[in-house]
Amino acid sequence: MKKFIKLTFISMLAVIILAACGGKDDTKTGDAGKKETKDVLAQIKERDKIVFGVKHDTRLFGLKNPSTGDVEGFDIDIAKSLAKEILGDENKVEFKEVTSKTRIPLLNNGDIDAIVATMTISEERKKEVDFTDVYFEAGQSLLVKKGSKIKGLEDLKKGTKVLAVKGSTSAVNIREKAPDTQVLEYENYAEAFTALKSGKGDALTTDDSILYGMADEDPSFELTGGTFTDEPYGIAVKKGNTDLVDELNKALNALKDSGKYDEIKDKWIKQQ
Template identity: 40%
Template sequence: MRAALAAVCLLIAGCGAGTSAPEPLSATAVKPVPHEFTEITAPPQSASDCDAEVTLRPGALPSPGAMPSGSAMAAIVANGRVRIGVDQDTYLFGFRNPATGQLEGFDIDIAREIARALFGDPDKIELRSVTAAERMTSLREKEVDLIVHTFSATCERRREIDFSAVYYRATQRILVPKGSTIRSKDDLGGKRVCVVKGATSAARLFSLPVEVTVIGVTNWTDCLAALQQGDVDAISSDDTILLGLKAQDRNLEMVGDSIGSEAYVVGVAKDTPDLVRFVNGVLERIRVDGTWQRIYNERLGVLGPAQAPPAPRYSD
């Protein structure tokens, strides 16, 4: 027995002979980048051969649920709900409340007022989350009936779709970490600036007198993550969008004067003038009866004293 135990001990000792502790693993921390993080190397197509803010004059609003026979509104009512393309990543305008899981914001409330006018019920609505780059396509392919998504009126877009009257005005500015050397658009030379693909923000960056590296992502929260991780030096968008990002990170600040202005409109499919007039009728009502002001105070009060609702410009 003693001989057997000795043999086992020798075997165990032999197995461990000549071995050493494994070398410690070394790995470089990987810094994640946003989905579809790409450089935009050319300005988006632009056109200035129209007055993008002019729209059709509204008629009298029909009673909810009693839309004119054969109209685009009657077809929507027959479907039992209005499908509206909105954002779910822009705090204050269109975002998903983590406490309730519901989409909320200024744009969402405008969309619900349209549903109220159609059905008498603001909940007869299907809110479809679309990215900025998907807004035009979703209208053209009839995936949605309308777009209410911080959607700026431009002549280039007007070639493919129609617009309502302007329901909100914003200005494009710059968002940076506190302590950044970037204090105005003149300091953006050689810097990496984040925008969302499909938004109008990129065009003005290419028109600056300094050369800027423009980085495109899918959503504004992707820009926020990129700025926090140091993948970009600044974000440039409408002040309303930037203030929503700043509210999510108090270490950020807006700097510089306005780079340009934006006019938010409801996007409507081409060749549906009755629907354009109807939406304009809804916007006219909420301007006059105080609903616009109430929505502003509730959703955008953090931006400061309420501005007056934009005055519409009608073609006939």
């Protein structure tokens, strides 16, 4: 009986030890895997290419040229210059289309390494992503047909319709600042501007930098009422990638110090 009890005890102890060892190994594997997926900068340098999420519908910042198929704009040139600073060649870059609604999910899924897409830094977004330093200062405004009675926020009353883009801070801001107006949201800026031109709304709201592009495309529209928010743009990366944030900030500072940043800005944002 004593021998049986002793053997049973040894067997139970062995099971416990093996289970504990297995648990430790799984934890290490899990931690290692988690760390590997988080270290986006290492992946970028290993593949020798950086993948940026950019807009395809935002004139002056990120707009697909139908004749060439290339995406062009301020954000695009900034992204290329960042790739040159980090990897030594502006061609070591890949662009994937994002919208205000899809950019964070695509980033968190690992489809893109960073977002350069007129993305405003906000406290709410900081809970989901990490941002670099500000790379462009913008402010929310209104775009209207020339001759419109809407001259500012005070004219957005009951019965007026304002167009905005889904997933943008602009939609949130306009509801707060003009609670009586009706806000209609569209998938992207191209759809929203088309809706404004077809008379489905009285005004379109987003950052002034984007609205300048629309007015440049169709001079029968104009900005009105000045800016009523501060919209600092930042480059977004997946949460926890501090090394990548530091590398991008270092590259941004280099562009500003060399004068390359001002060169790109003057090329695209002539109205600013």
